Amino acid sequence: MLPNEVFALECRKRYEEQGLIVDKSNGQFAHCPLPKGMGEEGVYLLWGDHQHQGLLQSRDVGRRCYYTYQVKLWLDTFPEGFFELYEIYDEFISGKHSPTYGRTCWKNELTQQQRTCFDKPEGEGWERGWLQKTIDKNSGRTLTEETKKKMSKAHIGKHTGEKNPNYGRTGALHPNSKAIVAIQPDGTELHYGGICEAARELGIPQGHLSGRYLNPGKQPKGGKFEGWQFFYA
DSSP states (O other): HHHHHHHHHHHHHHHHTTTTTOSSTTTTEEEEETTTTTTOOOOEEOOHHHHHHHHHHHHHSSOOOOHHHHHHHHHHHTTTTHHHHHHHHHHHGGGSTTTTTOOOOOOSSSSSSHHHHTTTTTTSSGGGOOOHHHHEEEEEEEEHHHHHHHHHHTTTTSSSSSGGGGTTGGGGTTTTTEEEEEEETOOEEEEEEEHHHHHHTTTOHHIIIIIOOOOOOOTOOEEEEEEOOEEEO
């Protein structure tokens, strides 16, 4: 078995010994032993264990298998084996493993024929190039005051009140709303249609809920909600 698979199975065994149920409600799906695209098997791990497994998997298969900002957030807590894990993180954060590795300026990626057309002087018709024509078409383009007034008048009342496609769609009915699950220390789950609803019902400032408690690894520490866990459903 690959090291990342051994680690994942050890985590699952530890959860069972502790009587802890880790599934999609409180964990993250870790593709294991192979990353997504190479294999579809996997297990649910707690957030920190998932970051650890992603680093080990990167070393196993020779490519980055983790989200940079999440792993960096986890490494900032100085987990056990920090230095070895940070070496893996550092190895796969740059160079050929970077998403922008080998990418150059868009103009350098043009074919020779496109570059020839692009460099044609003014007055040579269509041969001057579709790319430069597009740039010239929108360069320095402005609207007159009369045109602006006509556009403004045409849009007045067009998407207000009942004409708005999202009219009456609040809370869980709004297309941008994300359901929230709050897990109390005793394991009781509370379900809410969105951040606003959860913040209102629980008496939590909306900014605290969205900017702190719902961020991976940033569960409440101390205060009224100590021991609680918050997740997007």
